[in-house]
Amino acid sequence: MEPQNYTQILEFLLLGFYEKPELQPLIYGFFFNMYLVTLFGNLIIILATILDSHLHTPMYFFLSNLSFVDICFASVTVPKMLVNIQTQNNAISYAGCITQIYFAALFAGLDNFLLAVMAYDRFVAICHPLHYTIIMKPQVCGLLVLMSWIMSSLNSLLQSFMVLKLSFCGDVEIPHFFCEPNQLVNLACSDTLLNNMVMNFGAWLLGGGPLTFILYSYSKIVPSIQKISSNQGKYKAFSTCASHLSVVSLFYCTVLGVYLSSAVMQNSHSAAKASVMYTVVTPMLNPFIYSLRNKDIRRALKILVKKETLKAAIILRLKNHG
Template sequence: MESENQTCVSEFILLGVSEDVLLQPLLFGLFLSMYLVTFIGNLLIILAIITDSHLHTPMYFFLSNLSLADICFISTTIPKMLLNIQTQSKVITYAGCITQLYFFMLFGDLDNFLLTVMAYDRFVAICHPLHYTIIMNPRLCGLLLLTSWIMTALHSLLQSLMVLRLSFCEELEIPHFFCELNQLIHLACSDTFLNDLVMYFATGLVAIVPLTGILFSYSKIVTSIFRISSAGGKYKAFSTCGSHLSVVSLFYGTGLGVYLSSAAAQNSRASAIASVMYTVVTPMLNPFIYSLKNKDIKQALKKLFSQETFST
């Protein structure tokens, strides 16, 4: 029976969002447009923060890193998907699949941790405004960012190494547009009990701990806002974290929606379509949320465009 297992897999087949040939040009145009909007939008946020000295604060430091993580996050899946549609090939090598899995989880987890750090930043700004510059000093900001990178890198490495121990059978078709962890484990014909255990425990830990930190921060923020006597003061305090709260709601809302839909539908293709929400739509909407709801970003973007217009 062991001879039937293919321990040395050379490639997988990514079935994509749809196998309908007539839909492929439409999907290519749609996902290319979404990718370009995401890339350019987040790049403009980064450039605006770098070029405007007024935005050299902890909050915008973390926002620029979030935008960078979003660019990298969407770049791990969509370019390969577009290439497969363009070349009419669904193949991804074994090494490419593991690499994609690692970086997809790395930047997805990094988004999660950065949102938590940004929630803590808002907590300090609203609940301890007089000590904000002392607490959120450059050293702490760098340490928080470094910790986020280390935690996400270790988790991604653990999950990738766990996949490497699996043996795969002849059925190597992944009903998804990227190498998703759960789909890879389901393809294995060796015992996956340990993989399932590590996947649910580690992923749950990486998701629950940051979410708990965000909820705790916002519980303190809401309590502090209610203590403010004037309505104008309450609005001003809440407006400073409105954009972040919108992004957090979008991130966890789409993630939870994908989880619930995949659990209820029992349809891998439906799960792939639902995954588009948090892998593509969320990174694409983040720049719009911050640029539309944040006056500082709006002004920085105007300055950026005016400088480019003047230089040309």
């Protein structure tokens, strides 16, 4: 067996959106604005759920956690890409690449688990309404979120460790806008069979497991809603699920679309462009889906805006009298 010429890689080159230099200012503006909308949209949801006592319920507790995770998920990839475009340097250090893989896997996994936990919350609220307050106690809600963090952390540690075991011969160009594990596996010189097995197992466990649970929950929720006698009761029950279903559909459809399209087209650049949907666009749209379709959130946002407007008016008056 011939010896392999492995080298110590110090950095990788991210080539996701750098093939056309003349489009760099447009791409920068596009991602910068989307990132700002993601930050402010999700921060407003978090503030609304904290400041409005009417939203101190399990459903909105989980929603605020989802908003926090969405901010973190977008922050793993977008700021680094913006810095690279601004400095005209598309390099990322080896340590930075492993760190990005860890946190991207962590927050992607948390998205999956939190969506499943939110489905469980709706299942209990609609199928077992009389026992809702007993089952969904604050301690239980906190434990569900904690378990989501633990399982996601363990998976991301495993994914990062498997990438650390890879050896590279010299080709350090990643045709993506962030360090995506599949792309690194394709660049490796060492045996990648175990890496592929671990990645596929993780994808099915963290993606397929929560999705299966969500589908099962709604298979019980829908018949329960149909049994409600009044149309008003049916509408109220369905409206509490509509936002969650919209977010679930958006997240899983974009993720499935990315991996199915990349498998069919075998085009890394196309996969990078498609990945924007679930890494950037979905976290940006989630606050709008919940605020537009949820009366409680809209009411809390109106109260928040009125409070801030009143504070600004008082401060302005004090300055003028001073």
